[in-house]
Amino acid sequence: LEGDDNLQIYMKNVSQQANLVTYLESVNIVREVKRSEVTAMTLSAVNRLITLISAGVILVLLGVSIFLISNTVTIGIEIRRNEIEIMKYVGAGDFIVRGPFVIEGMLIGLIGSLIPLALIYVLYGEAVEYFSSKFSILSMFLQFYSPAVIFQKLMPITLGVGVGIGILGSLSSVRRHLNV
Template sequence: MRMSSFFYTIGQGFRSLRRNRWYTLASIATISACLFLFGMFYSIVTNFQHVVKTAEEGVSVTVFFDAGTSEDNILATKALIEQRPEVSKVDYISAADAWEGFKQDYLGEYADGFTENPLEDSANLQIYLNDVSMQPALVTYLESISGIREVNRSEVTASTLSGINSLIAYISVGIIGILLLVSVFLISNTVTIGISVRKEEINIMKYIGATDFFVRAPFVIEGIIIGIIGSIIPLVIIYVIYNKATVYIAERFAMLNSILDILPVKTIFEALVPISLLIGVGIGFLGSVTTVRKHLHV
């Protein structure tokens, strides 16, 4: 395509937007509304996933060893377990450390009456996972290791967190699919109106030898522009709302700050901006291409 044709195509796309301004505004409003809902949903879900991930990081599998197992053997087992792909870290708790922790948590000043360590054979490994859904496979592996007498785990917690993650994934896919279908439908209607309004002009262009690409390109440009504008508007609104919401929660619910670790707006927008722009431009492009294929017969 020559440069003059390129700029002509872009100009025709903008002219079509002005000619069908009401349908254009309706499509921009629809895309903005859909992406606003998507952005708010994404912000909430991302924070919720962050909370779940934090909870997962606190779920551990505890391994106890046979009486008389040497520290060297325990550390060798620790090194072996750390090689597992689902394991994020392994902490070694010696018998002395276990006793000190027990005294502080439960005995306090009454611990002075003990002259020996009653938890002499309680040295253990605290194993933390990258993915809590892999806990059953890890437990099966641990139970096969010689010298391990007991493996403590929380199956209910692991299955609950795994179920929550799966539910979030299914809901996200469903909502995104619905938003895409609605937005593509609206863009298709807008481009269809543009084609009907310019039917005579398109016929003349075809009679004088314009290629299909040259005729169709302005409608694709029109859809992409609508998608870009429809993406930027909700991003600005979400940015303002999210900032104000985080400040409000931090001030009014200070006691929950340790529990509700809300992600900063920068972290949210690092992913939300490219995703929203990609969805907006994709909706505009697909909506235009689909409509042109179905309705442009010149």
């Protein structure tokens, strides 16, 4: 590199900044390495804080979801209490009695996961357009994924978690309120 040529390096893991700076300073053709350790450490700390807060919020939402599904299935069990007793008198097996309530929980979880997926698909695209138009400088530092890519990655995870929460919520309710 001759004259005033510059090389800008963007790191995915800022915790390795010191190692990279040491390496770059040892390269013969590098005249100067500019860095901001305070900025890098601040961003790293903010990232950790956001991760911890997000994990806490997710755990609370999972607990609330399981609670709501469990209560919904409990209401269904109480409404059908006489039918369940008749089914047991005529010899219905445990799976025949419990199965519909587990399926109900799965469907509630599935529907509960489809709604946020649809919102994410629409709102993420709008947010990317807004930030790209209002803060064009961000495009120099950030590359946003398309909504289709985000949706493709989130869909199986979200649907699986939704169905799993539905199963957990319905099983906890069935075990507590249905003695078959």
